[in-house]
Amino acid sequence: MSMIRFEKVDVIFSKQPREALALLDQGLTRDQILKKTGQVVGVENANLDIERGEICVLMGLSGSGKSSLLRCINGLNTVSRGRLLIEHEGAEVDIASCSPATLKAMRTKRIAMVFQKFALMPWLTVAENVGFGLEMQHRPAAERKKLVDEKLELVGLSQWRDKRPDQLSGGMQQRVGLARALAMDADILLMDEPFSALDPLIRQQLQDELLVLQRKLHKTIVFVSHDLDEALKLGSRIAIMKDGRIIQYSKPEEIVLNPADDYVRTFVAHTNPLNVLCGESLMRPLQQCRHEGNEICVDQGRDCWLGLDDNNGVQCARQGGQDLKLQRWAPGDLVANLRREPTLVNVRIAMRDALQIRYQTGHKLVLEDNGQVVGILGDSELYHALLGKNLEKDDNNAAKPVQVQPAELSRVV
Amino acid sequence: MLTDHKLPLGQYIADFVEWLTLNGAEFFDSVADTLEMLIQGVTHGLLWFNPLVLIGLFALLTQLIQRKWALTAFCALSFLLILNLGYWQETMETLAQVLFATLVCVAIGVPLGIAAAHKPMFYTFMRPVLDLMQTVPTFVYLIPTLTLFGLGVVPGLISTVVFAIAAPIRLTYLGIQDVPHELLDAGKAFGCSRWQLLSRIELPHAMPSIGAGVTQCIMLSLSMVVIAALVGADGLGKPVVNALNTADIALGFEAGLSIVLLAILLDRVCKQPEAKRRTEA
Numbered sequence: 172m173s174m175i176r177f178e179k180v181d182v183i184f185s186k187q188p189r190e191a192l193a194l195l196d197q198g199l200t201r202d203q204i205l206k207k208t209g210q211v212v213g214v215e216n217a218n219l220d221i222e223r224g225e226i227c228v229l230m231g232l233s234g235s236g237k238s239s240l241l242r243c244i245n246g247l248n249t250v251s252r253g254r255l256l257i258e259h260e261g262a263e264v265d266i267a268s269c270s271p272a273t274l275k276a277m278r279t280k281r282i283a284m285v286f287q288k289f290a291l292m293p294w295l296t297v298a299e300n301v302g303f304g305l306e307m308q309h310r311p312a313a314e315r316k317k318l319v320d321e322k323l324e325l326v327g328l329s330q331w332r333d334k335r336p337d338q339l340s341g342g343m344q345q346r347v348g349l350a351r352a353l354a355m356d357a358d359i360l361l362m363d364e365p366f367s368a369l370d371p372l373i374r375q376q377l378q379d380e381l382l383v384l385q386r387k388l389h390k391t392i393v394f395v396s397h398d399l400d401e402a403l404k405l406g407s408r409i410a411i412m413k414d415g416r417i418i419q420y421s422k423p424e425e426i427v428l429n430p431a432d433d434y435v436r437t438f439v440a441h442t443n444p445l446n447v448l449c450g451e452s453l454m455r456p457l458q459q460c461r462h463e464g465n466e467i468c469v470d471q472g473r474d475c476w477l478g479l480d481d482n483n484g485v486q487c488a489r490q491g492g493q494d495l496k497l498q499r500w501a502p503g504d505l506v507a508n509l510r511r512e513p514t515l516v517n518v519r520i521a522m523r524d525a526l527q528i529r530y531q532t533g534h535k536l537v538l539e540d541n542g543q544v545v546g547i548l549g550d551s552e553l554y555h556a557l558l559g560k561n562l563e564k565d566d567n568n569a570a571k572p573v574q575v576q577p578a579e580l581s582r583v584v
Numbered sequence: 585m586l587t588d589h590k591l592p593l594g595q596y597i598a599d600f601v602e603w604l605t606l607n608g609a610e611f612f613d614s615v616a617d618t619l620e621m622l623i624q625g626v627t628h629g630l631l632w633f634n635p636l637v638l639i640g641l642f643a644l645l646t647q648l649i650q651r652k653w654a655l656t657a658f659c660a661l662s663f664l665l666i667l668n669l670g671y672w673q674e675t676m677e678t679l680a681q682v683l684f685a686t687l688v689c690v691a692i693g694v695p696l697g698i699a700a701a702h703k704p705m706f707y708t709f710m711r712p713v714l715d716l717m718q719t720v721p722t723f724v725y726l727i728p729t730l731t732l733f734g735l736g737v738v739p740g741l742i743s744t745v746v747f748a749i750a751a752p753i754r755l756t757y758l759g760i761q762d763v764p765h766e767l768l769d770a771g772k773a774f775g776c777s778r779w780q781l782l783s784r785i786e787l788p789h790a791m792p793s794i795g796a797g798v799t800q801c802i803m804l805s806l807s808m809v810v811i812a813a814l815v816g817a818d819g820l821g822k823p824v825v826n827a828l829n830t831a832d833i834a835l836g837f838e839a840g841l842s843i844v845l846l847a848i849l850l851d852r853v854c855k856q857p858e859a860k861r862r863t864e865a
Binding site: 282 | 767772784789
């Protein structure tokens with residue numbers, strides 16, 4: 172059972188959405204419906220499955236309906252048509268049609284939210300703000316204090332507990348917002364552009380902190396962002412929205428490699444591939460390398476060759492007439508310790524690491540998967556990715572978007 | 585020609601008030617009696633203390649609320665001066681009336697302000713009424729209240745309330761209107777019921793504004809003291825009216841000074857301890 176499931180959800184900002192819904196069914200666009208009825212279509216036919224423990228990023232420009240969709244999950248926006256199912260105690264609750272009491276229960280126990288403009292109560296102290304949701308849960312004071320202290324510790328604001336929010340910097344205020352949401356101990360965390368109002372450096376720092384926290388806490392996070400870099404960094408899956416519709420819903424790497432349409436492609440063109448792509452989608456596959464006997468050419472200029480056995484395992488390596496013992500690198504190893512020779516790495520190496528190894532060793536990388544050599548990664552492949560050329564379908568020199576298995580991406584928890 | 589047939593507007597109102605007086609006499613009398621008793625009670629309560637003890641208590645209260653030694657000293661000295669000039673009883677009567685009028689204004693005004701903020705239609709309807717209450721010259725509604733409630737402190741109180749209640753209504757309305765949408769969303773997202781939204785988010789956020797409304801209300805009530813004296817209310821207005829009738833400059837000045845001192849004190853003491861705490865913190 173998925174944690175959150177949208178089934179054909181339409182959101183129209185009106186108490187009488189019937190007319191607009193009918194027009195929507197007739198295939199009219201948002202603008203036409205606005206002109207005819209004066210009603211705003213927030214979201215149109217949204218279908219989305221969000222699994223337990225994943226970070227789903229809703230991404231799009233302002234007005235694309237991403238916030239509208241997010242706010243449906245805890246009922247801040249009303250679903251005009253369709254079902255919005257949330258797993259709760261082994262059953263599914265349809266937020267679109269549940270009773271006010273159920274909605275309140277879901278809001279107090281199941282779903283917590285972090286806001287773009289922090290939405291802290293200026294008349295309460297930091298600790299009181301963090302404890303706000305706990306009071307709504309009617310927890311006794313002692314338990315509240317314990318939980319508040321725990322969460323403040325978690326976001327590193329313990330010594331600020333008795334200050335008021337306006338004495339804190341923006342980044343700290345949002346940490347309070349995060350602590351307040353985490354204190355609820357809800358499984359679902361909604362984040363509505365939480366880092367957009369912050370400086371770029373603070374934003375990156377908080378993104379990193381969120382990833383670290385998520386590794387500990389395993390929440391189901393729905394995150395709204397207008398920044399694809401942020402989405403690619405955080406998301407285990409990304410739903411790209413435009414004009415109230417979900418255009419593409421897939422894993423980050425797939426979005427970069429296979430944009431669904433030109434709209435997504437323009438987004439992708441401005442992203443930094445270093446954080447998204449991995450060796451598998453960059454490399455020149457083994458079949459395309461130059462074979463001679465049972466040797467393949469790693470580096471023609473340096474006369475560097477690799478001998479393979481029948482299972483494509485490494486048998487030997489040589490440079491000219493000299494034997495090489497291939498060095499290995501695994502995530503976490505110090506790149507500075509590598510010798511100036513070709514390096515054997517896992518096929519799912521992050522592009523940033525690959526570039527660093529290439530820079531340090533001055534040699535190509537040999538990519539292996541379960542002991543089998545699958546491809547080679549050198550300058551031309553890296554340059555292609557940096558220039559965004561691997562997005563061009565007719566490019567046959569660069570690595571083709573080979574079958575991606577982003578489920579195993581290291582970013583995912 | 586247009587003046588040939590004068591619309592008997594004034595007559596209608598007069599007839600209506602007369603009808604009220606005839607049919608509601610019992611009701612209005614009981615209201616007047618109750619209010620009179622309550623105000624008398626507060627006044628007697630204040631006068632029961634030894635003046636010096638009460639001055640000490642006032643000074644202590646000032647110190648507790650505002651924590652400024654200069655203001656506390658000013659408070660003590662002002663009351664001592666009033667005591668010395670011989671207006672202690674009048675001052676306490678006025679204080680009781682002002683406090684009571686403010687209490688009534690807040691008790692009615694704040695809920696009305698909240699309702700207005702939540703129901704825009706209600707506010708549209710109420711706005712002209714508020715404008716009317718603030719602009720119609722006080723003497724005009726002093727007459728009907730006088731006929732309805734009889735001479736004494738009650739018509740003064742009612743007129744004061746009519747005159748002063750607009751301030752807490754408007755400022756409560758403004759304060760609640762001003763609550764940022766994000767805060768309300770946050771409240772809802774964390775499971776607040778409507779009542780909790782009001783008590784946990786809207787009212788705390790509107791508190792500085794409501795405080796300003798209360799302070800304004802106190803000042804407006806004080807400005808009504810002299811007018812209330814015309815219809816027989818006790819207090820500092822009485823010597824002023826007497827001074828006016830007898831052209832007694834000395835009496836007028838002393839009573840006027842007492843009113844001013846009381847006004848300054850009430851204003852300074854009530855001024856937004858909430859807002860102050862926030863900027864200090």
